[in-house]
Amino acid sequence: MTIDKSLKVRLGGSSNRSVLTRVERLEKLKESDRWQEGDSPFGLAKVRVRKLVMRKKKKKAAEEGEGEGDDS
Secondary structure (H helix, E strand, O other), X not given: OOOXXXXXXXXXXXXXXXXXXXXXXXXXXXXXXXXXXXXXXXXXXXXXXXXXOOOOOOOHHHHHHHHXXXXX
């Protein structure tokens, strides 16, 4: 049986994950001094995951095109 195209994962594992592993959470908590060595690794506090949003750059070609029309 084949998988429908709409159900396939396009980018694989390259997208941002919304869940951290226990080791990643411990590292984040250590950075913010919310967890010290020797504390229980169970029942860890929640850690916010920042998603990177890429902003689109304005096209320079559009600005240059406006400048060329003024010379004629």
